[in-house]
Amino acid sequence: MQLLEDRIRRDGLVKEGNVLKVDNFLNHQMDIELFNEMGKEFRRLFPQKEINKILTIEASGIGIACVAAQYFHVPVVFAKKSQSINIDGSVYCTKIESFTHKRVYDVIVSKKYIGKDDHVLIIDDFLANGCAVNGLIELVQSAGATVEGVGIAIEKGFQEGGKLLRGKGLHVESLAIVDSMDASTGEIVFRSQN
Amino acid sequence: MQLLEDRIRRDGLVKEGNVLKVDNFLNHQMDIELFNEMGKEFRRLFPQKEINKILTIEASGIGIACVAAQYFHVPVVFAKKSQSINIDGSVYCTKIESFTHKRVYDVIVSKKYIGKDDHVLIIDDFLANGCAVNGLIELVQSAGATVEGVGIAIEKGFQEGGKLLRGKGLHVESLAIVDSMDASTGEIVFRSQN
Numbered sequence: 001m002q003l004l005e006d007r008i009r010r011d012g013l014v015k016e017g018n019v020l021k022v023d024n025f026l027n028h029q030m031d032i033e034l035f036n037e038m039g040k041e042f043r044r045l046f047p048q049k050e051i052n053k054i055l056t057i058e059a060s061g062i063g064i065a066c067v068a069a070q071y072f073h074v075p076v077v078f079a080k081k082s083q084s085i086n087i088d089g090s091v092y093c094t095k096i097e098s099f100t101h102k103r104v105y106d107v108i109v110s111k112k113y114i115g116k117d118d119h120v121l122i123i124d125d126f127l128a129n130g131c132a133v134n135g136l137i138e139l140v141q142s143a144g145a146t147v148e149g150v151g152i153a154i155e156k157g158f159q160e161g162g163k164l165l166r167g168k169g170l171h172v173e174s175l176a177i178v179d180s181m182d183a184s185t186g187e188i189v190f191r192s193q194n
Numbered sequence: 195m196q197l198l199e200d201r202i203r204r205d206g207l208v209k210e211g212n213v214l215k216v217d218n219f220l221n222h223q224m225d226i227e228l229f230n231e232m233g234k235e236f237r238r239l240f241p242q243k244e245i246n247k248i249l250t251i252e253a254s255g256i257g258i259a260c261v262a263a264q265y266f267h268v269p270v271v272f273a274k275k276s277q278s279i280n281i282d283g284s285v286y287c288t289k290i291e292s293f294t295h296k297r298v299y300d301v302i303v304s305k306k307y308i309g310k311d312d313h314v315l316i317i318d319d320f321l322a323n324g325c326a327v328n329g330l331i332e333l334v335q336s337a338g339a340t341v342e343g344v345g346i347a348i349e350k351g352f353q354e355g356g357k358l359l360r361g362k363g364l365h366v367e368s369l370a371i372v373d374s375m376d377a378s379t380g381e382i383v384f385r386s387q388n
Binding site: 023024025028029030031032033035036058059062063065066067069070073074075076077078080109110112113 | 217218219222223224225226227229230252253256257259260261263264267268269270271272274303304306307
């Protein structure tokens with residue numbers, strides 16, 4: 001998606017350790033007009049009428065998912081990190097390792113909000129090694145629901161997550177795929193998706 | 195706001211310990227069409243042209259803030275709980291005690307995203323004792339920015355947060371104020387705001 005690639009080039013910062021900082025517009029400060037364009041693009045890429053729910057994970061996925069949901073006319077469910085006393089005992093649970101925070105989270109979704117008749121679109125801000133998305137897929141499968149697709153804002157194409165997910169036959173669409181980036185020059189190379 | 199009060203009566207659950215569970219539509223599964231109506235109402239209640247940024251806190255505030263931001267045409271910044279390696283060292287920091295999780299969080303906002311010229315609307319899902327909102331106000335004040343108002347989805351009117359904030363002269367608007375609720379009968383009494 002040209003608009004997102006342009007924005008990453010303009011406002012993204014490449015840091016040592018394969019870190020791409022996009023907190024200017026994506027995951028700390030959030031550009032809602034950009035999110036609307038991303039939401040329209042997700043709808044174009046996932047036209048299935050069956051999609052009746054969007055699943056994301058706190059915190060950075062929520063804004064993108066909520067704005068996108070307006071184009072699908074479906075509710076959003078966000079998976080929560082760690083147990084909350086406000087969640088009933090009746091939850092699906094998995095473990096997700098965070099690349100950013102270097103720790104493992106328990107991630108839960110209430111059984112009330114995903115069931116076997118659901119057709120779920122998973123949305124998240126980043127796809128790198130795929131841990132978060134794999135955890136979300138596990139939650140959907142635990143519920144006996146169907147994963148209709150995985151919509152990602154930025155995929156780090158040089159890490160294995162996207163390849164592994166596509167290899168399983170999943171419909172994965174990333175609005176921008178970074179094939180390489182260089183912290184010393186700031187250069188970012190995007191994969192052509194035309 | 196009648197639509198929200200009706201929804202709380204229909205789908206909210208009153209639990210022992212002054213817990214109001216609204217995870218069916220507000221803070222786990224999220225009804226985006228409802229969020230749109232709430233966003234329009236926030237715009238009506240806060241018509242100030244000066245508002246150039248919405249500040250919320252992860253995780254439950256993000257969806258409401260992002261959908262509302264479409265009616266203000268401003269970016270959203272969400273304050274983050276605990277330090278992330280993806281945040282530069284240059285942050286405003288405060289401590290917030292969570293009623294839900296019974297713990298104290300470090301909450302941060304990058305100095306890049308709030309500055310002295312900003313006119314900030316704070317949005318969150320709940321207002322009870324006011325800890326979260328007070329923390330967000332502290333962050334805004336640390337930046338030398340102006341708090342234009344505080345927009346809340348559900349205020350627990352029987353706790354002191356709203357009264358204390360209004361007592362300081364802040365413009366606080368809650369779309370629904372629960373004056374009392376009874377876990378044994380499920381009854382919820384809303385404050386009249388006409």
